[in-house]
Amino acid sequence: xxxxxxxxxxxxLALLVALLPAVIGMRYVLTQxxxxxxWGIVVLQWNLVLGIGGIFSLAQMALxxxxxxxTAMLGYYFAMPMVLAMPLAALITVVVSTLVGLACLRLKGPxxxxxxxxxxxxxxxxxxxxxxxxxNPSSGCxxxxxGVRGFTRFGDLGFRDLFGAKWYVxxxxxxxxxxCLAAAFSIAIIRGPMGLAFQALRDNPGCxxxxxVSRFKYQLWIFALSAFFTGLAGSFYAVHFAAVGPTAFxxxxxxxxxxxxxxxxxxxxxxxxxxxxxxxxxxxxxxEFGDWRDIGLGVILAGFVILLPKGxxxxxxxxxQRLRRARPS
Amino acid sequence: MDVIVQILASGLxxxxxxxxxxxxxxxxxxxxxxxxxxxxALLALGGYICYFAMSHLGLHPVLGLIAAMLVxxxxxxxxxYVAAQPMLRSANFETQIFIATxxxxxxxxxxxxxxxxxxPTAQPLNLPGALVIGTVHIPNQNLLILGVxxxxxxxxxxxxxxxxxxxxxxxxxxxxEAAQLMGVRVGVVYAQVLALSGGLAAISGVMVSSLxxxxxxxxxxPMLKAFIICVVAGLGNVxxxxxxxxxxxxxxxxxxxxxxxxxxxxxxxxxVIAVLIWRPYGLFGRRQVVRL
Numbered sequence: 001x002x003x004x005x006x007x008x009x010x011x012x013l014a015l016l017v018a019l020l021p022a023v024i025g026m027r028y029v030l031t032q033x034x035x036x037x038x039w040g041i042v043v044l045q046w047n048l049v050l051g052i053g054g055i056f057s058l059a060q061m062a063l064x065x066x067x068x069x070x071t072a073m074l075g076y077y078f079a080m081p082m083v084l085a086m087p088l089a090a091l092i093t094v095v096v097s098t099l100v101g102l103a104c105l106r107l108k109g110p111x112x113x114x115x116x117x118x119x120x121x122x123x124x125x126x127x128x129x130x131x132x133x134x135x136n137p138s139s140g141c142x143x144x145x146x147g148v149r150g151f152t153r154f155g156d157l158g159f160r161d162l163f164g165a166k167w168y169v170x171x172x173x174x175x176x177x178x179x180c181l182a183a184a185f186s187i188a189i190i191r192g193p194m195g196l197a198f199q200a201l202r203d204n205p206g207c208x209x210x211x212x213v214s215r216f217k218y219q220l221w222i223f224a225l226s227a228f229f230t231g232l233a234g235s236f237y238a239v240h241f242a243a244v245g246p247t248a249f250x251x252x253x254x255x256x257x258x259x260x261x262x263x264x265x266x267x268x269x270x271x272x273x274x275x276x277x278x279x280x281x282x283x284x285x286x287x288e289f290g291d292w293r294d295i296g297l298g299v300i301l302a303g304f305v306i307l308l309p310k311g312x313x314x315x316x317x318x319x320x321q322r323l324r325r326a327r328p329s
Numbered sequence: 330m331d332v333i334v335q336i337l338a339s340g341l342x343x344x345x346x347x348x349x350x351x352x353x354x355x356x357x358x359x360x361x362x363x364x365x366x367x368x369x370a371l372l373a374l375g376g377y378i379c380y381f382a383m384s385h386l387g388l389h390p391v392l393g394l395i396a397a398m399l400v401x402x403x404x405x406x407x408x409x410y411v412a413a414q415p416m417l418r419s420a421n422f423e424t425q426i427f428i429a430t431x432x433x434x435x436x437x438x439x440x441x442x443x444x445x446x447x448x449p450t451a452q453p454l455n456l457p458g459a460l461v462i463g464t465v466h467i468p469n470q471n472l473l474i475l476g477v478x479x480x481x482x483x484x485x486x487x488x489x490x491x492x493x494x495x496x497x498x499x500x501x502x503x504x505x506e507a508a509q510l511m512g513v514r515v516g517v518v519y520a521q522v523l524a525l526s527g528g529l530a531a532i533s534g535v536m537v538s539s540l541x542x543x544x545x546x547x548x549x550x551p552m553l554k555a556f557i558i559c560v561v562a563g564l565g566n567v568x569x570x571x572x573x574x575x576x577x578x579x580x581x582x583x584x585x586x587x588x589x590x591x592x593x594x595x596x597x598x599x600x601v602i603a604v605l606i607w608r609p610y611g612l613f614g615r616r617q618v619v620r621l
Binding site for chain 1: 358364412415419423425428429433434435436438443549553556590594598601602605606609
């Protein structure tokens with residue numbers, strides 16, 4: 001019942017959004033919308049880990065970066081076409097995520113948060129501090145992982161040849177399709193057996209574990225599975241901007257995406273997407289104020305956790321439930 | 330031989346520095362179960378306040394340090410009353426306060442960035458000269474850091490073991506409800522712990538910046554290392570954290586010498602993961618029996 005409702009909501013929204021380029025054809029709007037799709041995918045998957053799985057992982061942006069880097073490196077070193085490189089990069093991300101999960105998920109709560117943050121930081125440092133030349137193209141020394149500069153010119157999806165100046169519209173639709181797939185995946189997880197297992201582990205951990213629901217097993221599964229679309233989002237990000245650099249690890253982006261989830265509502269189906277939309281709009285407004293943007297982000301994040309910890313959607317749901325109960329039946 | 334002395338000296342300095350930043354975190358986690366992600370920003374704030382007091386107001390270094398401690402302590406107090414207290418009773422306090430303090434840290438860091446700019450600045454609190462043992466030069470600044478760390482640890486041990494406040498802190502950390510029933514005003518203890526941790530962060534920030542330089546985001550790296558140390562020692566264990574800090578500082582100096590600076594952090598992390606797989610609650614942490 002609920003799964004059908006969620007899928008219908010998703011389908012309706014997707015159709016509406018698909019019509020957008022016909023109404024507003026401005027390049028800026030469409031590129032920002034494409035970015036929204038990318039962040040939407042990431043927060044949907046992060047929400048699975050954070051809100052459903054109860055794993056306080058801060059490695060999501062690192063996994064995103066793994067996807068982006070894998071794509072760029074496959075294209076740069078092996079001249080692999082992007083159509084192949086993108087899914088392959090997503091699979092590589094799943095492998096990396098499984099390894100990180102195996103190392104971190106035996107621990108609980110804050111231990112996991114710190115360890116995943118440390119893993120992300122180590123990956124960043126290893127890339128940035130790498131100064132040995134791996135290859136020496138005409139543009140200058142190129143470390144194995146691109147060093148501080150990162151990768152450019154590793155190929156694209158060929159949209160520029162196919163559609164000419166309108167290539168960004170093609171990217172827009174590709175992003176939308178990926179977001180729909182990611183959303184369908186996230187709904188299937190939340191409403192499916194795995195979501196039930198996690199709900200059991202939350203509601204009555206003793207009973208659930210006695211019935212053979214292993215926390216570690218399920219957490220590892222959700223951690224690894226959610227990495228697929230996270231990596232794919234990173235991969236698409238790399239192709240869309242035709243560049244990857246260590247900025248993918250930046251703490252500001254991590255803060256931005258975490259705020260999306262918190263503002264929308266942790267653990268809800270549609271909350272993260274709503275949060276992504278709200279924060280990108282807020283970001284657009286704050287852009288006028290330039291450097292105050294990061295302070296604004298911090299205020300939003302802290303303010304929501306303190307005043308409205310369930311987020312916009314979670315609080316709305318609570319309100320609706322209370323109204324229903326108040327109405328005499 | 331000289332190399333060993335050199336490694337020992339820099340390792341002990343690093344360990345002492347880590348220990349100062351770690352104690353504050355361990356205290357706060359031990360009593361409130363709160364991971365303070367704004368600790369790094371407090372470190373930077375302390376460094377900058379000391380710099381401001383000394384080079385713009387022309388104060389004596391000791392006064393600069395005290396000013397930094399006061400400001401950071403007040404900010405810590407503010408964090409308790411604005412963020413921690415309202416959500417203290419909520420079910421997933423640990424996650425919520427973690428996220429909230431990430432936000433607060435971003436605010437503090439960016440305010441510093443607005444006020445002082447992004448360029449690296451030298452920390453004026455710096456002892457010139459060096460101690461020469463054979464052919465090894467040990468900068469006086471390193472000795473100062475070691476001395477300050479030792480003094481602080483002694484003071485803190487006295488505070489925790491011998492004073493009324495310390496007893497209240499330890500009692501609250503052991504069992505919040507029981508402490509409350511015995512008449513400990515838990516809220517006041519929490520506020521004091523956060524103010525104390527802020528003051529410690531300030532000292533740590535001044536020390537860290539005196540070895541490198543002042544940057545608005547300088548706190549991130551020491552904070553992450555301090556967290557790792559806390560995790561290795563077992564979250565909330567203050568004395569274990571000091572021991573782990575010194576051991577990890579020595580290890581890092583050794584790894585830097587043997588394998589280069591690039592890999593030292595990665596190796597540290599691998600080691601930590603290995604330790605945690607062996608003992609998930611840290612080296613000195615007690616396995617917690619969870620009652621359902």
